[in-house]
Amino acid sequence: MAPDVEAPLLAASSKPAAAAVASPPRRNKYPFFCAVLASMTSVLMGYNVAVTSGAQIFMAEDLGVSDAQIEVLSGAINIYSLVGALLAGWTSDRLGRRLTIVLTNGFFLAGPLVMSLAGGYAALMAGRFVAGIGVGYALVIAPVYAAEISPASSRGLLSSLPEIFINGGVMLSYVSNFAFSGLPVHLSWRLMFAAGVVPTVFLAAGVLTMPESPRWLAMKGRRGEARVVLDRTSDTPAEAEQRLQEIEDVVAAAGSVAGNGNGGGGAWKEVATKPGVRRVLAVVLTLQFFQQASGIDSVVLYGPRVLAAAGVASNTLLLGLNVVFGVAKASSILVAMALTDRVGRRPLLLASTGGMTASLVALGSVFAAFGGARDDAAVAAGAAVAVVVAFVCAFSVGIGPLAWVYSSEILPLRLRGQGAGVGTAMNRVVSGVVTMTFISLYGAITMAGAFYLYAAIAAASFVFIYACLPETRGRSLEDMEELFHTK
Numbered sequence: 001m002a003p004d005v006e007a008p009l010l011a012a013s014s015k016p017a018a019a020a021v022a023s024p025p026r027r028n029k030y031p032f033f034c035a036v037l038a039s040m041t042s043v044l045m046g047y048n049v050a051v052t053s054g055a056q057i058f059m060a061e062d063l064g065v066s067d068a069q070i071e072v073l074s075g076a077i078n079i080y081s082l083v084g085a086l087l088a089g090w091t092s093d094r095l096g097r098r099l100t101i102v103l104t105n106g107f108f109l110a111g112p113l114v115m116s117l118a119g120g121y122a123a124l125m126a127g128r129f130v131a132g133i134g135v136g137y138a139l140v141i142a143p144v145y146a147a148e149i150s151p152a153s154s155r156g157l158l159s160s161l162p163e164i165f166i167n168g169g170v171m172l173s174y175v176s177n178f179a180f181s182g183l184p185v186h187l188s189w190r191l192m193f194a195a196g197v198v199p200t201v202f203l204a205a206g207v208l209t210m211p212e213s214p215r216w217l218a219m220k221g222r223r224g225e226a227r228v229v230l231d232r233t234s235d236t237p238a239e240a241e242q243r244l245q246e247i248e249d250v251v252a253a254a255g256s257v258a259g260n261g262n263g264g265g266g267a268w269k270e271v272a273t274k275p276g277v278r279r280v281l282a283v284v285l286t287l288q289f290f291q292q293a294s295g296i297d298s299v300v301l302y303g304p305r306v307l308a309a310a311g312v313a314s315n316t317l318l319l320g321l322n323v324v325f326g327v328a329k330a331s332s333i334l335v336a337m338a339l340t341d342r343v344g345r346r347p348l349l350l351a352s353t354g355g356m357t358a359s360l361v362a363l364g365s366v367f368a369a370f371g372g373a374r375d376d377a378a379v380a381a382g383a384a385v386a387v388v389v390a391f392v393c394a395f396s397v398g399i400g401p402l403a404w405v406y407s408s409e410i411l412p413l414r415l416r417g418q419g420a421g422v423g424t425a426m427n428r429v430v431s432g433v434v435t436m437t438f439i440s441l442y443g444a445i446t447m448a449g450a451f452y453l454y455a456a457i458a459a460a461s462f463v464f465i466y467a468c469l470p471e472t473r474g475r476s477l478e479d480m481e482e483l484f485h486t487k
Contacts, residue, residue: 031158031233034210035146039161040203041101044108045138046169047176047196048131049077050326053301054177054319058189059124067439069121074301075436076125077132081428084136089421091137097145097213102204104141107134109200116194127193138162139404139424144416147408148213151235151243152474157341159408163401164333170300171326178319215416218247250412250481277412283468284407284423290461291403292430294356295454296395298438299325299388305439309447310366310384311377321385328389332396344473345402346465352398353462359391360455368448399461403427409472410480 052059056070065073084107092100111131118124142162150158176195180188214233217226227244234240299306303325304318312318339348366387370380411419442450470483 031150031154034149034233035158035161037203037206037210038097038101038145038149039142039165040199040206041104041108041138042142042162042165043169043172044105044196044200044203045135046166046171047173048108048112048169049135049173049297050170050300051173051176051192051196053303053322054174054181055189055192057304057315058181058185062185062189063120063124065121065124071436071439073121073124073128075432075434075438077128077135078297078428078432078435080129080132081136081139082425084133084138085140085421085424085428086136087133087421088137088140088424089418092141092144092216093219093418096216097141097148098207098210100137100141101145101207104134104137105200105204105207107131107137109197112193112196116190116197136424136428139427140420143404143408144420145213147405148215148416149211149229149233151233151239154341155405155409157337159405161337163396163404164330164337167326167330167333167396167400171323171330174319174322174326178316178323181316181319214243215247218244218251223248277415280410280412281415281419281422284411284419285426286464287399287403287407287469288423288427289430290353290457290464291399292427292434293454294353294395294399294458294461295360295434295438295451296392296400297431297435298450298454299392301435302438303388306388306447307381307384309442310370311381324385325388325392329392329396329400332393333401336397336401339397340402340405341473344471345406346469346471348398349402349406349465349469350398350462352394352400352402353458353465355394355397356391356399356458357455357462359387359394360451360458363387363391364448364451364455366448367446367451406469406472409475410483412481 052070052074056065056074059065060067060070084104088100091103095103107130111127111129111134114127114130115124116127118127139162142165143159146161147155147159173192173196176192180191180195182188183191211229211232212225214226214229217223217229223244226247227240230240230243231237234243303322304315307318307321312321336348363384366380366383370376370383407423408416408420411423438450441453445453472480472483475483
């Protein structure tokens with residue numbers, strides 16, 4: 001597509017060369033700035049989800065919280081996030097993508113503040129509930145905004161930013177766990193939660209400087225404003241015009257489907273009447289299911305427990321190794337970011353799920369081989385650390401970020417906000433089930449059995465991706481309607 005646009009543009013601009021040369025570089029950088037700012041909310045999301053990984057050690061000692069309560073507290077945030085995920089589509093379609101991101105930051109201010117001041121388990125759960133609503137909102141709105149603000153040439157990269165920042169937040173939570181672990185027990189875990197409160201105000205103010213999504217503006221009939229945003233976020237003026245025309249075509253089609261003004265209801269009726277729409281929704285739901293069912297959050301939230309079972313005895317060492325996992329996870333996202341628009345979504349997804357399957361089998365085998373043998377504790381611990389690093393890297397180089405990228409780009413415009421909400425709800429339900437059952441699961445079938453089960457699920461995800469997911473690299477969001485027959 002790019003050569004067909006650029007050749008006539010260059011020919012037409014041979015005389016007014018200065019004007020043609022001055023503006024494209026600025027427009028090329030602007031969508032990156034917007035996507036980064038919107039995705040910063042995902043740092044708070046990752047931080048709030050993962051901070052209990054280390055904080056649970058000190059909460060148990062300070063407040064007498066039991067293993068069963070820790071299991072519920074850690075996983076409940078994913079169930080609570082359903083409220084935010086299911087409301088996010090409705091909110092973003094009415095208030096706009098930008099104000100919805102501001103609202104998300106408000107939840108991330110209130111929830112951790114309540115937890116840091118909690119005097120008992122009930123208050124901890126109340127704060128976790130508020131933060132969970134913010135998690136649901138963040139998971140929906142950041143990828144949608146990044147996808148809608150981006151030109152096709154960089155959409156894969158920019159749509160990966162929310163997942164990159166989520167992992168950055170996870171890594172920062174591990175650093176916080178390690179940094180505050182030396183303080184008195186009653187203070188350490190409170191500061192771990194409180195550290196996530198301060199950035200929210202600054203991020204909310206920064207988001208107000210971003211433009212609104214051009215697709216949302218077009219949906220609301222604000223064509224002139226949409227054109228201004230597209231001029232600033234497209235690679236060329238010709239591409240801006242093309243994107244606007246494609247958006248207006250899709251909006252017009254959505255309007256004709258909606259019938260008597262009930263856009264959301266009319267769009268959802270298509271799920272029952274159009275095979276293409278059903279296929280897209282099925283792909284989104286299945287991809288989100290597999291992303292979480294393979295056990296990534298068991299490692300993210302219970303990494304210290306996994307390593308302790310493998311023979312690591314020191315709390316300081318456990319929290320330090322957690323930081324190593326966070327760095328490996330975040331670094332691998334950068335690889336996905338660099339390759340997704342060059343290699344494509346499908347090869348990365350296949351490599352990712354294949355690597356996850358192999359590493360989970362290896363981790364299960366470590367526990368099966370060494371079990372309770374204390375004489376080989378150092379060998380078992382070293383092998384477990386190496387395999388866990390391989391697992392988080394395999395996850396983060398593919399299905400971690402690309403489940404969100406792929407889901408947000410294949411949904412039709414008229415279903416994008418609410419469809420992303422339903423996909424996120426699936427993601428959070430599965431994550432909640434995994435994290436709220438992990439301690440009970442390995443207690444029932446051993447650590448080896450738990451990770452063998454996750455390996456089987458990862459293998460099934462490889463088969464699903466190979467059989468059902470076409471490549472989407474380089475296609476405009478509106479082209480997806482042709483690819484999946486959703487027009």
